[in-house]
Amino acid sequence: MSDLVLLLQRLSQLATAPLLGVLLISILVVAVIRNWRLALPVMIAQYVVVGIMLARVAQPAVALIKLLAGVLVCLTLSIAAQRADDLRAKRGELVAAERVRNPSWRVMPSQVLLRAVATALMLTAAFGAATRFPLPKLAPDFTLAAYALIASALLVIATAPEALNHGLGLLMFLSGIELIAVPLESSVSVAVLLGFMTLGLGVALSYITLADVADPPLAEAT
Amino acid sequence: MFPVALLIIALPLLAAVPALLLRRLRVFEIPIAVGVCAFIILLLALPTVDGSTVFSIGGYQIELNAPLTVLGRTLRVREMDRYALILMFAAAGLLFPLSVRSNQGWTFVPLGLAMLSALGAALLIRPFVFSALALEVAASLAAMMIQVEREEAHEKHRVATLGAMRFLTAVTLALPAFLGAAFVIGEAANLSGDAVAAAQAPALGLLLIGFALLLGALPIFTWLHPVSRDAPPLVTAFLSTVYLGAVTFLLLSFRQEYEWFRAGTTLQGAASLGAALMLGFGALTAWAQRSFGRVMASGLAIEVGLVLMMLAQSNVVSVEAIALLTGARIASYGLFALGLSLLRQEFGRDDFQSLTGAGRRMPWAPLAIGAGGLSMIGLPGTIGFVGRWMAARAMAGGDQELLMVSFLASVSLAIGLARGMGALLDTPGVSVADADEGTAPIEAEPLGRLGTLRQLAEGVWARLKARALQLSVVAPAVSIFWLGLAPQLLATLAHALANAYTFYR
Numbered sequence: 227m228s229d230l231v232l233l234l235q236r237l238s239q240l241a242t243a244p245l246l247g248v249l250l251i252s253i254l255v256v257a258v259i260r261n262w263r264l265a266l267p268v269m270i271a272q273y274v275v276v277g278i279m280l281a282r283v284a285q286p287a288v289a290l291i292k293l294l295a296g297v298l299v300c301l302t303l304s305i306a307a308q309r310a311d312d313l314r315a316k317r318g319e320l321v322a323a324e325r326v327r328n329p330s331w332r333v334m335p336s337q338v339l340l341r342a343v344a345t346a347l348m349l350t351a352a353f354g355a356a357t358r359f360p361l362p363k364l365a366p367d368f369t370l371a372a373y374a375l376i377a378s379a380l381l382v383i384a385t386a387p388e389a390l391n392h393g394l395g396l397l398m399f400l401s402g403i404e405l406i407a408v409p410l411e412s413s414v415s416v417a418v419l420l421g422f423m424t425l426g427l428g429v430a431l432s433y434i435t436l437a438d439v440a441d442p443p444l445a446e447a448t
Numbered sequence: 449m450f451p452v453a454l455l456i457i458a459l460p461l462l463a464a465v466p467a468l469l470l471r472r473l474r475v476f477e478i479p480i481a482v483g484v485c486a487f488i489i490l491l492l493a494l495p496t497v498d499g500s501t502v503f504s505i506g507g508y509q510i511e512l513n514a515p516l517t518v519l520g521r522t523l524r525v526r527e528m529d530r531y532a533l534i535l536m537f538a539a540a541g542l543l544f545p546l547s548v549r550s551n552q553g554w555t556f557v558p559l560g561l562a563m564l565s566a567l568g569a570a571l572l573i574r575p576f577v578f579s580a581l582a583l584e585v586a587a588s589l590a591a592m593m594i595q596v597e598r599e600e601a602h603e604k605h606r607v608a609t610l611g612a613m614r615f616l617t618a619v620t621l622a623l624p625a626f627l628g629a630a631f632v633i634g635e636a637a638n639l640s641g642d643a644v645a646a647a648q649a650p651a652l653g654l655l656l657i658g659f660a661l662l663l664g665a666l667p668i669f670t671w672l673h674p675v676s677r678d679a680p681p682l683v684t685a686f687l688s689t690v691y692l693g694a695v696t697f698l699l700l701s702f703r704q705e706y707e708w709f710r711a712g713t714t715l716q717g718a719a720s721l722g723a724a725l726m727l728g729f730g731a732l733t734a735w736a737q738r739s740f741g742r743v744m745a746s747g748l749a750i751e752v753g754l755v756l757m758m759l760a761q762s763n764v765v766s767v768e769a770i771a772l773l774t775g776a777r778i779a780s781y782g783l784f785a786l787g788l789s790l791l792r793q794e795f796g797r798d799d800f801q802s803l804t805g806a807g808r809r810m811p812w813a814p815l816a817i818g819a820g821g822l823s824m825i826g827l828p829g830t831i832g833f834v835g836r837w838m839a840a841r842a843m844a845g846g847d848q849e850l851l852m853v854s855f856l857a858s859v860s861l862a863i864g865l866a867r868g869m870g871a872l873l874d875t876p877g878v879s880v881a882d883a884d885e886g887t888a889p890i891e892a893e894p895l896g897r898l899g900t901l902r903q904l905a906e907g908v909w910a911r912l913k914a915r916a917l918q919l920s921v922v923a924p925a926v927s928i929f930w931l932g933l934a935p936q937l938l939a940t941l942a943h944a945l946a947n948a949y950t951f952y953r
Contacts, residue, residue: 345515362635383617389609396620407627411577413632415519416627428586430616437595438609 231286234293238281242367249275249371250349253378256398257345258338260391262307263322269394270300276401279371283409284417291421292404299397299428304433307390310439340383348377361406368405377403389438393431400424449502451514452491453523453572456533459484460565468558472889473476478545481557485541485564492525492534516572524574528704531945532697539778540564543682546782546924549917550789552680559904560686563589567694573641573703579698580626583662586694587619590687594679611678614671615687618661625658633708638808655702655709656718662695663752665722668729671743672752676745681785681792688748688781693774696755700767705953710762719760724850726753726760731856733746735863739799740788740817743864747824750857751777754839756848766842771942772935773835776916779931780823780832783924787816790917800868805876807869812921814872819867819925823932825858830932834939 252272256265273296280289313319352373361369375398382395400423408417463484470476491510494503501512511514512530516523525533540560547556563586570582595612629651636647660666676684703710726749734746754773759767790813794800795806809816825833836858843851 337697384905392613392617396617399620400623403624403627406624407631410631411627413520415521416577416581418519419578423584425618426585426588427616430612434595434609434612435591437612444459 231290232240234277234281234290235286237278238286240278245275246367246371247277250374253349253374253398254345256381256394257378258341260386260388261322261325262304262390265391265394266300266304266307269397270297272398272401273297273300276405279368279405280408283368285414288408288414288417288421291418292424295421295424296397296401299424302428302432303390303393306435310435315440344381344385345378348381349374352377364406365407368409372402374404375399375405389431389434393435396427396431397409397424400427449509449511449514451516452510452512452525453514453516455491455510455946456488456525456568456572457523457858458735459488460561460568463811464558464561464664467561471554471558474548477557478548480549481544481561482541484561485537485544488537489534489541490528498741499748503584521573521575521578523569525572527949528701528945529571529697531771531941531948532571532693534941535774535945536567536690537564539693540686542685542778543782546725546786546920547682549913550682550786550793552682552789553593555596555755556594556680556683559589559593563593564690567690571694571698575630576702577626577630580623580658583695584619584623586691587616590691593683593686594675596680603631607623608678611671611674614674618664618671620742622658622661625654625661628660629654641877645708652709652714655716657694659699660722663692663756665726668725669749672748673742676741676748681741681744682782684744685781685785688751689774689777691750696774699759700770700949704949715760716760719756720850723753723756724853726750726756726855727850727853731853731860734857734860737864738801740791740868741798742862743868744784744788746864747781747861750854750861753857754854757854758839758842761842761846763842764946765838766953767946767949767952768942769835769838769842771945772838772938775938775942776823776831776835779928780820780830783816783921783928784820784824786920786924787820790816800871804871804874807872808876810918814869815925817872818869819928822868823928825862825865829929831928831935831938833932834935885894
């Protein structure tokens with residue numbers, strides 16, 4: 227564990243720009259692509275970046291809790307999503323793996339483009355807000371990262387009908403809040419509890435993801 | 449010496465483990481849950497002797513007001529929390545047994561106990577930023593209670609994830625409001641003079657947004673209708689009494705503790721606006737609902753509106769009314785939910801059209817829905833009326849138009865309920881008649897001695913279950929009318945609760 231803390235401490239000394247770049251790309255991918263096989267690995271990368279950023283303002287051990295909780299949640303969600311896909315496959319529905327292998331180019335661009343435009347607008351709004359309404363006691367990169375995460379999370383929450391993607395929006399929202407709250411909050415316990423909150427939310431989301439697919443199609447039920 | 453705060457948090461959590469392990473055996477699961485609730489109510493209700501809050505049980509010294517320190521934060525049972533907790537645990541203790549004959553999914557009792565623990569922590573812990581974190585934990589648990597697996601609960605009823613996700617989203621969105629308010633208050637503490645009030649102003653706004661999201665008042669109906677449609681009915685009743693009660697009492701304790709929160713008229717104005725919106729929408733929509741789940745949701749929206757209407761007042765009667773409204777919800781929504789649950793289990797749906805004539809096949813369901821519904825609309829002679837009457841008294845010097853809107857909302861709900869009851873007691877419709885055709889005739893097979901014994905045992909169990917159903921419908925129905933005519937017990941609790949607060953004096 228101490229090696230991990232040390233590694234995180236060293237990573238936190240990296241330049242800000244690449245971290246922010248990776249974070250923005252990860253936000254864009256999660257907001258635009260609704261396939262869990264692509265979105266969940268990107269979410270893991272996002273948690274690593276958020277963890278490194280948190281390590282710059284809080285004790286690395288506290289930041290590590292967030293990182294590990296995030297990675298654990300993504301792994302749990304991937305298991306739930308895989309089980310959900312198995313159930314879908316049994317019912318003869320299209321599953322995530324097939325959508326990655328054989329993308330339907332005729333259908334996809336309209337949805338993806340719309341989401342990409344909406345996400346770009348939200349990120350622009352986040353950039354504008356970061357420059358016009360900087361948060362007290364926060365570095366500009368932190369403010370931008372937090373605003374970008376929150377704005378895109380709200381977009382995902384508002385537009386994703388599936389429980390899994392909606393849940394990813396909630397997790398991103400929580401990450402954004404943590405980027406604001408941890409540097410401002412003097413109490414370590416708040417930061418630790420926020421990290422554990424990610425775990426709790428992840429368990430609930432995994433459960434709901436499974437329940438979502440256990441649902442019969444509407445025509446069958448009525 | 450044990451602080452009662454520790455027992456309030458630890459006991460339900462510990463009891464959740466055997467309840468989870470014995471989830472298939474409701475004959476054990478429910479007594480465990482009810483026993484824990486009863487024990488905690490007993491601890492909280494024990495009278496103090498000569499001002500001392502220390503009492504001894506089985507050689508253990510237990511102190512009511514002793515602080516419990518966790519991660520440097522203090523949890524303490526204050527006088528005002530004491531009665532609020534009694535009400536919450538009583539609600540849970542009365543709702544759990546109603547699930548004996550109507551399966552609410554494996555999550556209902558174990559996660560309900562864990563949720564009680566989280567909500568108890570939310571009420572007891574300070575500073576308040578931790579209350580928000582505890583509420584988030586409770587919301588995660590509630591989401592799993594709402595979203596039970598299909599086979600476990602109402603088998604033919606379509607389950608969607610919208611209700612669980614909306615509820616989880618609303619509570620998660622409230623979290624930054626509380627965190628922001630805590631930061632603002634922390635910063636204001638470093639200032640002095642007039643600058644303090646100016647610095648505290650944003651905190652009030654943030655907390656109002658946070659509470660509005662938690663109560664389901666912002667955006668209007670955001671989770672009430674989806675949860676009522678998707679969740680097992682008793683889970684909705686649990687959330688409407690235990691969860692909404694906890695949030696309401698948390699708001700009251702904020703008013704009690706923070707002078708900046710109750711100063712000025714912003715809180716009253718916001719509560720009045722919220723009440724007008726919730727009651728207005730309830731009045732406009734309740735009469736037109738076409739399913740019992742949605743009637744329940746409309747009733748809940750009206751209840752939230754009534755609570756907000758009382759929060760806009762600052763007198764002892766308004767606090768008593770809040771306690772009475774919360775207490776009345778236990779019986780009225782619990783019984784209504786039980787009836788709805790029976791209908792969903794039997795017919796797989798709850799819309800009026802599909803249930804035409806269903807009441808003739810299942811007389812207990814219309815009885816439960818009818819008695820619970822009458823109390824929901826606040827008919828004189830029911831427990832629901834006691835809360836409404838107290839609310840009307842609290843509004844004596846307040847906004848009479850708002851009171852009229854609340855009355856219209858009740859009338860609108862009564863129309864919606866009457867339409868549903870009319871359909872239930874009508875001549876059987878096609879879908880209800882179809883339900884009979886699916887049952888295959890049971891072929892008689894020769895039985896050995898063991899088989900005969902097993903059949904006998906099953907017969908006894910079936911009779912016991914039938915008795916349990918009768919008891920779980922009749923007991924709350926009788927209590928609705930009995931407490932409606934003689935509400936002294938609930939009124940005493942409400943009076944004690946109101947006297948524990950001093951902010952209105």
